[in-house]
């Protein structure tokens with residue numbers, strides 16, 4: 001054996017020793033949390049006064065600890081830094097300390113400031129580190145180590161990073177990038193690069209935009225930033241939670257496993273369609289309809305729709321009261337309604353004023369009939385109360401100023417052509433037609449920001465609920481006072497002795513009876529529309545409509561946000577053309593732009609083709625530079641229209657043979673999903689297709705919209721000219737489709753290729 005290999009064996013054994021010790025500690029921590037949990041549950045069975053509360057809080061704490069310990073089982077320790085001063089530190093997913101030795105760190109959390117050199121140190125700027133070691137483990141066993149010597153004067157036998165100032169941990173990085181895709185996103189803690197690290201650790205406050213081309217690690221960076229922020233601002237963010245908004249369920253599923261594996265649980269992941277509690281937006285509509293709803297003009301539409309519900313009727317309203325007719329003339333109705341409008345209160349909050357005005361007018365009419373001079377204030381109050389209880393008076397009230405929920409407002413608006421026309425004078429007849437639907441149609445994702453906005457316009461009159469809550473609280477306090485009184489009955493007691501009421505007030509005691517909410521911030525936020533988050537991260541942020549941004553900004557009054565996206569990939573018609581357009585209305589110029597420039601996914605050969613499509617887009621963006629070559633030239637093949645399904649099925653089989661264990665994505669024009677899906681299913685019965693395809697499947701067939709954010713070892717794009725023609729943002733969609741592959745790209749086409757794809761190697765039909 002050569003000396004080099006001897007050395008390596010010794011080092012591997014040494015690392016194994018340290019890693020085994022760390023897993024031993026992890027087991028001990030886990031055992032301690034388990035015992036703690038068992039003890040809590042046992043003790044609470046004894047039942048002290050506040051047992052219920054304390055038990056819930058501490059059981060939740062132990063449960064969270066246990067979840068975290070199991071989340072870090074794989075890859076607990078992944079690196080080591082050797083400093084110039086001779087010290088060394090291991091880096092891993094959590095921090096572990098030696099409790100018997102003044103809490104000496106045995107494993108440093110990757111998010112700790114001291115761990116930064118692991119991601120940032122380079123040959124040019126070694127940050128007092130002379131060696132960085134990547135440690136690869138599998139099932140607690142050290143299987144490989146990879147060293148980079150940063151300060152070559154310290155150890156000139158070592159190997160310097162080839163890129164010098166460039167890629168960190170190059171061998172490990174390239175091995176990670178070349179590995180087959182599993183359909184789940186991996187965490188990249190081990191191989192975070194300098195430009196990514198600076199974003200992950202940027203300040204919490206303010207709006208940070210991360211603009212980056214395809215495959216530059218935006219999603220990966222966004223997730224690691226969530227983990228980093230939760231670690232460094234633990235108290236605030238565990239209380240307020242972090243919201244991560246992603247484009248669709250498939251995508252959230254794809255990234256879902258990364259966060260727990262980074263050891264965090266205070267995160268709510270949601271699509272825009274899930275941000276209005278109580279509504280599941282499963283409906284679909286045309287991209288054009290969604291674009292109309294997403295435009296800022298719709299704010300005016302909603303205001304008009306509310307105003308439309310505050311219309312005085314042109315006919316008089318007749319009310320029978322004690323067998324006498326009372327007539328509200330149109331002028332009366334106008335006066336009543338104008339009372340509400342003049343108040344400038346939210347619709348539902350103005351209703352009590354409208355009701356008062358209505359009752360005043362009716363009371364005065366009754367008084368006129370009975371003879372005013374015979375009635376005192378008490379009589380008038382009685383008449384008012386009687387009128388109020390009258391069904392016909394309530395019906396008049398509902399006609400003049402109905403209580404409205406956002407759901408009702410929108411349902412009525414979209415199902416009634418007349419209402420819709422009155423609220424949308426700026427739309428054409430054809431556009432209105434796109435919005436019309438049945439009253440029981442399911443909600444669509446574009447409805448969600450509108451429901452939220454409508455709630456802002458309507459408000460909730462919660463005075464009755466609040467009064468009930470006050471009453472419940474008073475009853476609890478009275479009960480608690482009773483308990484204290486009984487405890488303190490002993491009048492002869494020594495005045496020096498502490499009595500129960502010296503220690504606790506009725507109020508405190510009552511509070512202890514209150515239920516303590518042990519849900520995490522994420523769980524509570526999911527059910528509370530008015531929840532404001534400590535930080536919001538939006539992935540694929542370019543897709544959000546202006547109305548969606550209004551919703552998100554309401555959830556973040558502190559404007560602490562990280563927005564990652566790529567203006568060149570905007571597919572939604574109401575999506576962004578520029579970041580300043582999106583953010584200007586909320587923070588003017590006070591937002592920060594950072595860019596990611598290295599493409600870790602798409603090999604150079606494929607990126608060269610995609611760059612031609614990018615050049616045709618108006619955004620004027622530079623393509624990211626690929627970190628590696630794949631050695632496979634992207635190809636195209638023209639086939640007859642009638643042959644397409646069969647040719648696609650054959651090509652899928654051929655490509656599968658090429659990529660072996662890997663996964664194949666087939667991206668087709670939305671119009672061809674059904675037909676081509678059937679053809680692929682015939683040859684690969686387990687292939688996934690549909691709205692949210694199962695990504696673990698080896699073959700996934702989808703439209704560009706569904707492909708957003710995803711990646712596959714091989715990708716087949718079908719009929720690019722049709723993808724281009726399918727949407728005004730067709731070129732952006734094609735750019736997305738072309739950049740999903742980590743290894744191989746092929747294009748099947750029935751019409752001539754768009755000129756931007758001339759660089760593909762043409763192959764003959766087989």
Ligand SMILES: Nc1ncnc2c1ncn2[C@@H]1O[C@H](COP(=O)(O)OP(=O)(O)OP(=O)(O)O)[C@@H](O)[C@H]1O
Nearest residue numbers: 188191192193214215216217218219220600601709
């Ligand atoms: N530092 C890194 N180390 C290892 N893998 C990385 C690194 N950065 C990114 N990757 C990998 O590169 C791929 C692309 O990353 P990601 O999906 O986050 O890119 P993206 O910018 O969101 O792309 P898109 O805009 O196309 O959705 C992923 O497989 C990711 O794990």
